[in-house]
Amino acid sequence: MQVGGPFWDVPLGRRDSLGASIQGSNQGIPAPNNTLPTIITKFKRLGLNVVDVVALSGGHTIGLSRCTSFRQRLYNQSGNGLADGTLDVSYAAQLRQGCPRSGGDDNLFPLDIVSSTKFDNYYFKNILAGRGLLSSDEVLLTKSAETAALVKAYANDVHLFFQHFAQSMVNMGNITPLTGSQGEIRKNCRRLNNFH
Known part of the structure; x- marks a missing residue:
């Protein structure tokens, strides 16, 4: 390709x-x-x-990147359990759908x-x-x-x-x-x- x-x-x-x-x-x-x-x-x-x-x-x-490589940005980047404040809110919500707080480590997402x-x-x-x-x-x-x-x-x-x-x-x-x-x-x- x-x-x-x-x-x-x-x-x-x-x-x-x-x-x-x-x-x-x-x-x-x-x-x-x-x-x-x-x-x-x-x-x-x-x-x-x-x-x-x-x-x-x-x-x-x-x-592509695995969920496990960026999960901390979605749930606990700064230790408060919230998504990284630098992430666009709708983008973070979209990522959370396929990258849950636990599990789905190998789910792939486009870089x-x-x-x-x-x-x-x-x-x-x-x-x-x-x-x-x-x-x-x-x-x-x-x-x-x-x-x-x-x-x-x-x-x-x-x-x-x-x-x-x-x-x-x-x-x-x-x-x-x-x-x-x-x-x-x-x-x-x-x-x-x-x-x-």
């Missing part, structure tokens, strides 16, 4: 691991309820900056309620409207003037978002490359060895 979005040139010659590991790939990745300073720190440890944080978060324009199968900038427009699903989405708007300015810029200019996202994907692809005789330079990118 074609979802749209930007194109970018992927630099050739990167050495990749001979195996794959879910634990290894998830290590250091921000969690849905991380604070903004934690998210930024995790990115900075990898040599990525604040623009990369916000632009790559825009990947949430496609995909982008408007266009979950199209790569566009509605993710950022949703955040501005109080419809960012994850806490890690919402904090981009509410916890930093710098990240909020990027959210607003990307909501207003899809081409700027695409440009920054493409560059951030290249930046991410340059994280800790293998060197020397480690790993392999893949000639067939569809091959995956030893996925555990």
